[in-house]
Amino acid sequence: MSGLRSGTASPVPVSAVLTDIEGTTTSIAFVKDVLFPFAERSLDGFLDAHADDPEVVACLTAVRRAAGAGEDPRAALRRWMAEDAKFGPLKTLQGLMWRAGYASGEITGHLWPDVAPCLRAWARAGIGLNVYSSGSVAAQKLIFGHSVAGDLTGLFGGFFDTAMGGKREAASYAAIAERLALPSDDILFLSDVAEELDAAKTAGYATCQLVRSEDGTVASGRHPQAADFPGVAVAFGLPVPRLSQGEAA
Ligand SMILES: CSCCC(=O)C(=O)COP(=O)(O)O
Numbered sequence: 001m002s003g004l005r006s007g008t009a010s011p012v013p014v015s016a017v018l019t020d021i022e023g024t025t026t027s028i029a030f031v032k033d034v035l036f037p038f039a040e041r042s043l044d045g046f047l048d049a050h051a052d053d054p055e056v057v058a059c060l061t062a063v064r065r066a067a068g069a070g071e072d073p074r075a076a077l078r079r080w081m082a083e084d085a086k087f088g089p090l091k092t093l094q095g096l097m098w099r100a101g102y103a104s105g106e107i108t109g110h111l112w113p114d115v116a117p118c119l120r121a122w123a124r125a126g127i128g129l130n131v132y133s134s135g136s137v138a139a140q141k142l143i144f145g146h147s148v149a150g151d152l153t154g155l156f157g158g159f160f161d162t163a164m165g166g167k168r169e170a171a172s173y174a175a176i177a178e179r180l181a182l183p184s185d186d187i188l189f190l191s192d193v194a195e196e197l198d199a200a201k202t203a204g205y206a207t208c209q210l211v212r213s214e215d216g217t218v219a220s221g222r223h224p225q226a227a228d229f230p231g232v233a234v235a236f237g238l239p240v241p242r243l244s245q246g247e248a249a
């Protein structure tokens with residue numbers, strides 16, 4: 001079974017969903033108040049303990065290159081975390097640091113209660129599920145692998161990060177469609193950020209803005225919008241699971 005694109009006179013099915021994480025499946029507050037502070041606290045100990053790890057060395061080389069002249073790399077990393085900079089080497093290092101937090105149980109990946117039931121229903125219906133986030137692919141697998149709804153990684157066929165390009169660039173979405181071997185207009189992109197949706201739309205994707213007002217998202221008016229994943233399902237003809245009280249948003 002496939003979902004239907006909304007707003008068309010004769011609806012055409014979408015066969016895949018590409019979803020953002022922060023602000024879409026997961027609260028912005030969780031990222032800002034749990035994940036980022038954990039990485040901030042872990043930074044010195046992690047870098048001291050992994051000074052010879054080739055992945056860490058490569059990230060620090062890129063950090064030194066991108067930081068201001070004379071700026072200590074650790075200070076630059078802290079500054080970028082405070083600014084929520086979407087800089088690949090920072091995102092890689094954060095993912096490596098979060099791994100310990102998820103493994104110890106100190107961190108559990110937040111998902112809005114409506115998300116997992118919809119993802120399961122859509123996967124059961126044969127909709128291909130994929131992730132595109134500024135967080136590293138490793139970090140994406142951690143958040144869905146250690147989520148409040150259990151390990152959901154098996155639901156996803158593809159995980160994409162900024163190695164595919166920036167989230168506000170149409171070329172990134174075209175490259176992802178190519179990797180998925182699907183026409184762009186077969187893919188529905190879900191995000192809270194209008195500029196990301198604009199780029200996906202330019203690449204030919206169907207788009208829907210998640211406007212979770214409790215997370216502070218403001219509707220752009222430039223894309224179809226939904227307050228939660230069941231709202232997406234209704235708008236695009238995807239299966240709508242019956243939600244129990246705890247799963248209702
Ligand atoms: C992959 S979970 C960590 C979230 C994160 O670091 C981030 O930058 C989220 O960006 P998104 O593109 O998912 O809004």
Ligand SMILES: [Mg+2]
Pocket residue numbers: 020021022023024191192193
């Ligand atoms: Mg987002």
